[in-house]
Amino acid sequence: MMNYEREPVSEALPRGFLAGATRAPIRPDVDKLDLAILYSEAPCTTAAVYTSNRVKAAPLLVCQEHLVDGRAQAVIANSGCANAATGEQGLADARQTAALTAAKLGVRPSDVLVASTGVIGTLLPMERLRDGVSRIKLSAAGGADFARAIMTTDTRPKYAGGHCGRQGEEYSLWAVAKGAGMIHPNMATMLCFIATDAPLAQPYLATCLREAVDASFNMIDVDSDTSTNDTVIVLANGLAGGEPIDAGHPLAGAFRSALTDCCVRLARAIVADAEGGTKVIECVVEGAASPADARRAAREVVRSLAVKTAVYGCDPNWGRILAAVGNSGAAMSEDKAVISISAPESGCVYVYRQGAPLPFDEAQARACLAAPEVHLRVELDLGDSAATAWGSDITEEYVRLNSAYTT
Amino acid sequence: MMNYEREPVSEALPRGFLAGATRAPIRPDVDKLDLAILYSEAPCTTAAVYTSNRVKAAPLLVCQEHLVDGRAQAVIANSGCANAATGEQGLADARQTAALTAAKLGVRPSDVLVASTGVIGTLLPMERLRDGVSRIKLSAAGGADFARAIMTTDTRPKYAGGHCGRQGEEYSLWAVAKGAGMIHPNMATMLCFIATDAPLAQPYLATCLREAVDASFNMIDVDSDTSTNDTVIVLANGLAGGEPIDAGHPLAGAFRSALTDCCVRLARAIVADAEGGTKVIECVVEGAASPADARRAAREVVRSLAVKTAVYGCDPNWGRILAAVGNSGAAMSEDKAVISISAPESGCVYVYRQGAPLPFDEAQARACLAAPEVHLRVELDLGDSAATAWGSDITEEYVRLNSAYTT
Numbered sequence: 001m002m003n004y005e006r007e008p009v010s011e012a013l014p015r016g017f018l019a020g021a022t023r024a025p026i027r028p029d030v031d032k033l034d035l036a037i038l039y040s041e042a043p044c045t046t047a048a049v050y051t052s053n054r055v056k057a058a059p060l061l062v063c064q065e066h067l068v069d070g071r072a073q074a075v076i077a078n079s080g081c082a083n084a085a086t087g088e089q090g091l092a093d094a095r096q097t098a099a100l101t102a103a104k105l106g107v108r109p110s111d112v113l114v115a116s117t118g119v120i121g122t123l124l125p126m127e128r129l130r131d132g133v134s135r136i137k138l139s140a141a142g143g144a145d146f147a148r149a150i151m152t153t154d155t156r157p158k159y160a161g162g163h164c165g166r167q168g169e170e171y172s173l174w175a176v177a178k179g180a181g182m183i184h185p186n187m188a189t190m191l192c193f194i195a196t197d198a199p200l201a202q203p204y205l206a207t208c209l210r211e212a213v214d215a216s217f218n219m220i221d222v223d224s225d226t227s228t229n230d231t232v233i234v235l236a237n238g239l240a241g242g243e244p245i246d247a248g249h250p251l252a253g254a255f256r257s258a259l260t261d262c263c264v265r266l267a268r269a270i271v272a273d274a275e276g277g278t279k280v281i282e283c284v285v286e287g288a289a290s291p292a293d294a295r296r297a298a299r300e301v302v303r304s305l306a307v308k309t310a311v312y313g314c315d316p317n318w319g320r321i322l323a324a325v326g327n328s329g330a331a332m333s334e335d336k337a338v339i340s341i342s343a344p345e346s347g348c349v350y351v352y353r354q355g356a357p358l359p360f361d362e363a364q365a366r367a368c369l370a371a372p373e374v375h376l377r378v379e380l381d382l383g384d385s386a387a388t389a390w391g392s393d394i395t396e397e398y399v400r401l402n403s404a405y406t407t
Numbered sequence: 408m409m410n411y412e413r414e415p416v417s418e419a420l421p422r423g424f425l426a427g428a429t430r431a432p433i434r435p436d437v438d439k440l441d442l443a444i445l446y447s448e449a450p451c452t453t454a455a456v457y458t459s460n461r462v463k464a465a466p467l468l469v470c471q472e473h474l475v476d477g478r479a480q481a482v483i484a485n486s487g488c489a490n491a492a493t494g495e496q497g498l499a500d501a502r503q504t505a506a507l508t509a510a511k512l513g514v515r516p517s518d519v520l521v522a523s524t525g526v527i528g529t530l531l532p533m534e535r536l537r538d539g540v541s542r543i544k545l546s547a548a549g550g551a552d553f554a555r556a557i558m559t560t561d562t563r564p565k566y567a568g569g570h571c572g573r574q575g576e577e578y579s580l581w582a583v584a585k586g587a588g589m590i591h592p593n594m595a596t597m598l599c600f601i602a603t604d605a606p607l608a609q610p611y612l613a614t615c616l617r618e619a620v621d622a623s624f625n626m627i628d629v630d631s632d633t634s635t636n637d638t639v640i641v642l643a644n645g646l647a648g649g650e651p652i653d654a655g656h657p658l659a660g661a662f663r664s665a666l667t668d669c670c671v672r673l674a675r676a677i678v679a680d681a682e683g684g685t686k687v688i689e690c691v692v693e694g695a696a697s698p699a700d701a702r703r704a705a706r707e708v709v710r711s712l713a714v715k716t717a718v719y720g721c722d723p724n725w726g727r728i729l730a731a732v733g734n735s736g737a738a739m740s741e742d743k744a745v746i747s748i749s750a751p752e753s754g755c756v757y758v759y760r761q762g763a764p765l766p767f768d769e770a771q772a773r774a775c776l777a778a779p780e781v782h783l784r785v786e787l788d789l790g791d792s793a794a795t796a797w798g799s800d801i802t803e804e805y806v807r808l809n810s811a812y813t814t
Contacts, residue, residue, distance in 0.1 A: 120726030
């Protein structure tokens with residue numbers, strides 16, 4: 001078997017994981033599943049990465065408290081209410097949510113993590129939440145309901161998963177996410193939950209997750225806003241058996257790649273499902289003087305409203321790409337940079353090379369920009385570092401969705 | 408007389424300055440004035456501030472060369488072509504533009520500054536430009552034509568000006584700007600030219616300009632993109648007489664205030680005339696732990712697409728303001744922050760105070776957000792620093808303007 005094998009769609013949970021969801025309802029006016037539990041029959045080595053926003057929602061604070069020991073056994077997540085900017089009451093509610101879940105599952109409250117997404121500044125409806133928790137039925141087939149329950153303005157659930165390892169040591173990964181885009185009425189949240197039956201040593205799991213998030217969720221841009229609730233959690237219950245994976249384990253690299261691959265696929269899925277977006281912009285920066293420069297240049301290109309609107313309009317305005325790179329803070333020289341636009345089915349068009357615009361086939365460039373996935377490549381010729389970032393385009397529909405909603 | 412007196416609209420140039428404009432045309436398809444000269448009968452103490460973009464247009468490089476001695480006597484500016492990303496040929500063209508102007512005026516080429524705005528990646532039409540330079544007629548009444556010639560997608564010329572000083576030492580300032588917004592087909596540029604008859608010592612003039620720009624053009628956001636051509640130039644010919652103003656001069660403070668006031672008024676005018684914008688968002692951050700924190704928090708609020716779209720939709724989503732401050736990197740505590748929304752004719756509505764949403768009059772909040780100038784105030788209660796930033800809202804029209812244009 002290969003070191004790592006993707007699965008196209010993965011609703012099946014790894015060994016020992018159960019999930020389920022219900023409609024509490026958190027918001028009586030929204031008819032969808034909105035409360036979900038992911039549970040492992042065995043305690044899990046656990047790691048999490050949170051938003052860099054200084055305003056952190058109550059559930060994040062509870063996760064941080066409960067993950068001091070790097071161990072958890074369940075996650076309870078809700079949509080419809082972010083439980084953010086809710087003060088002491090919000091914190092008490094998040095703790096109580098963990099406690100209710102712990103009582104239902106027979107685990108310690110400190111082994112339950114909490115995640116919320118939805119409206120800022122409103123309190124959780126604790127009575128309905130309590131009833132909801134009691135109604136949730138957990139099963140090995142509950143992953144699909146879990147994925148649907150955490151959706152807000154997402155138009156589809158987002159999965160990634162696969163297997164890694166070798167004969168006798170096969171691990172399975174399952175991951176779900178919900179998308180970003182500051183949305184009606186207040187905000188969205190990027191949430192991602194990853195479950196694996198691989199045995200993991202804690203410090204190594206945290207390292208792998210940080211690396212995976214840096215290459216994926218930290219390289220996407222919908223509207224440059226970071227929510228108060230962004231959270232990525234990985235639970236590793238070890239039920240596949242074998243020695244705990246740390247940096248020296250023969251399968252360390254395979255697990256790390258698998259985790260990064262899952263996160264990158266989900267990050268792209270979030271961009272592809274961005275509010276009002278019509279296409280995915282992938283920007284690869286190569287030849288940067290440092291990894292940090294490569295990252296900031298790639299991110300600035302997919303962040304730039306000028307680039308986003310040009311790609312939306314299929315306008316091969318390479319000047320906007322060059323200006324975005326120049327604006328990123330990355331070391332660059334316009335006499336060395338090379339810019340190309342390509343798409344999987346439309347070939348590659350070089351538009352700028354080393355200080356001078358290139359004559360190019362505008363029809364072909366427009367065809368590239370009309371593709372559902374547009375590739376922008378910038379070669380800086382200053383070093384060996386590269387990075388890839390993904391962004392959505394910006395459309396009239398984005399503005400409509402984000403302004404016309406009234407509470 | 409007061410230390411500083413504003414003028415409502417100021418088309419009159421200070422003593423010894425002449426201006427004029429023509430249609431070269433730089434772009435034959437655009438029917439407007441597009442080439443202009445501002446000239447001083449006496450050499451000027453001169454300072455300039457340029458874009459922080461690493462991609463710098465050819466005219467900026469020429470300005471930098473010519474301002475090594477802090478002295479200039481004329482500016483030639485064109486719209487329709489940014490002369491950016493044009494390599495060696497672009498640099499030669501910018502130098503030749505200065506030389507043609509110098510020959511016309513009988514000054515040294517190194518005393519002529521050059522500024523361009525318009526399309527990236529195309530060369531200046533040097534023959535038409537040469538003819539244009541020869542046709543320009545300079546006069547003391549030419550300021551209005553100058554202001555119109557530098558416009559691109561601006562819907563109106565932008566002036567500021569006034570007088571400062573005291574009896575026997577009265578100085579006059581005249582300033583024009585054109586607006587920002589990455590525009591059709593490639594980009595806009597923020598250009599600002601300031602002329603004064605005050606006598607200035609060079610190092611002090613540069614200090615004053617840097618301070619004025621930091622409080623004005625560096626605090627506005629249309630679409631978070633910095634162009635390759637942004638330039639602010641101040642020319643001080645000293646023809647009002649008197650001792651050169653430096654930090655110890657009794658009128659130093661008055662001149663500094665006057666310069667900053669002109670820049671702030673023009674910066675607001677740029678935001679008010681932003682592409683597709685319908686209102687000005689002013690964000691005041693107070694009680695920040697440091698001036699840098701106050702600046703970055705205020706700027707992030709007016710940059711946030713979530714805030715821009717909410718203000719456009721008159722939706723009092725204070726959660727987006729709180730999240731933007733949290734996202735800015737400024738030190739803040741949600742338990743201390745206070746947020747209010749106000750407008751000159753609609754009063755003030757407090758929406759968030761120290762960790763908790765406040766019940767508020769939503770109709771009044773919507774009325775504030777419907778005003779042409781919306782004030783958002785964030786009190787951080789962590790220190791004594793304050794800053795003000797201005798941004799435009801983002802509308803469907805912005806997206807249409809920036810995507811639908813095809814070259």
